[in-house]
Amino acid sequence: MKARVHVMLKAGVLDPQGEAIRHALGAMGFDGVEGVRQGKVIELDLADGASEADVREMCEKLLANTVIESYTVDMG
Amino acid sequence: MRAAVVVFPGSNCDRDLAVAFQRAGAQVSMVWHKDTDLPEGVDIVGVPGGFSYGDYLRCGAIAAQSPICRAVKAHAERGGYVLGVCNGFQVLTETGILPGALLRNAGLKYICKTVDLVVKTSASVFTSGYNGGDTAAIPIAHHDGNYFADPETLAALHDQDRVAFTYAENPNGSARDIAGILSENRRVLGMMPHPERAADSGHGGTDGMALFRGLADALAPA
Numbered sequence: 001m002k003a004r005v006h007v008m009l010k011a012g013v014l015d016p017q018g019e020a021i022r023h024a025l026g027a028m029g030f031d032g033v034e035g036v037r038q039g040k041v042i043e044l045d046l047a048d049g050a051s052e053a054d055v056r057e058m059c060e061k062l063l064a065n066t067v068i069e070s071y072t073v074d075m076g
Numbered sequence: 077m078r079a080a081v082v083v084f085p086g087s088n089c090d091r092d093l094a095v096a097f098q099r100a101g102a103q104v105s106m107v108w109h110k111d112t113d114l115p116e117g118v119d120i121v122g123v124p125g126g127f128s129y130g131d132y133l134r135c136g137a138i139a140a141q142s143p144i145c146r147a148v149k150a151h152a153e154r155g156g157y158v159l160g161v162c163n164g165f166q167v168l169t170e171t172g173i174l175p176g177a178l179l180r181n182a183g184l185k186y187i188c189k190t191v192d193l194v195v196k197t198s199a200s201v202f203t204s205g206y207n208g209g210d211t212a213a214i215p216i217a218h219h220d221g222n223y224f225a226d227p228e229t230l231a232a233l234h235d236q237d238r239v240a241f242t243y244a245e246n247p248n249g250s251a252r253d254i255a256g257i258l259s260e261n262r263r264v265l266g267m268m269p270h271p272e273r274a275a276d277s278g279h280g281g282t283d284g285m286a287l288f289r290g291l292a293d294a295l296a297p298a
Contacts, residue, residue, distance in 0.1 A: 009179075013179065013224060014179065014182060014222075014224075014249065016179075016180050016181070016182050016183070016184050016249075017180060017184065020184055061141075062133070062137065062141060063133070065134055065137065065170065065177055067169070067175075067176060067177040067224070067225070067226075068177045068179060068224055
């Protein structure tokens with residue numbers, strides 16, 4: 001069983017890496033990219049029986065820093 | 077003063093921090109990240125700079141879950157003193173001992189240079205060796221030193237006189253130019269600049285020594 005966790009900087013938290021990507025895309029001629037946010041994806045291989053609540057607890061305690069990041073969990 | 081300096085895999089300022097404590101007159105023990113207890117009678121724990129656990133996941137995130145960090149957190153909760161420098165500051169925010177977080181520098185570059193800090197308060201054992209408003213030239217060396225906290229936290233830090241140091245010229249995008257903050261009981265200091273790298277004439281500057289001397293003066297009889 002797999003779970004996939006997406007971690008993103010919260011709205012309002014400056015993402016200088018996303019900004020750098022946006023600038024690079026503009027310089028390459030890709031017009032119309034108004035914003036870029038960079039995050040991370042963490043895939044977990046879980047033993048049967050693990051619940052979304054377990055994964056959310058992992059996010060709260062380690063996988064995301066909820067001071068600056070938000071997360072979403074996809075199970076299965 | 078009895079000090080313990082934590083060593084994580086990837087710490088690289090642990091020895092410098094220990095030497096600075098020793099120069100100020102402290103007895104220093106080094107503690108390994110797998111240790112579950114601090115040595116008996118330790119007054120202050122130093123959490124050093126470096127790249128603990130390779131800065132995997134987020135700077136300080138894995139270190140914050142290490143066995144020794146549970147002991148450091150318990151020490152802080154008992155009213156013990158803690159100094160976190162650079163990666164050590166990141167570890168202290170990741171453990172929740174200090175509020176906020178350290179983001180990637182706004183300019184994206186790793187910055188390694190000596191900067192002027194403004195001492196915002198002398199009301200702590202860490203800053204009692206300075207006068208409020210003093211300028212201290214202290215090196216920074218970080219990629220993720222851009223202090224972030226929500227507006228309520230920033231207001232509380234300001235209102236409670238818990239901003240220990242600010243940058244005279246903001247190098248990294250830090251909120252309110254913050255370089256170092258104190259805990260609510262003023263016994264935990266986290267700072268991105270490296271006072272232990274300005275603690276010997278051979279370093280090219282000694283403005284960091286007042287921090288260690290002030291600590292020794294305050295904690296010597298303990």
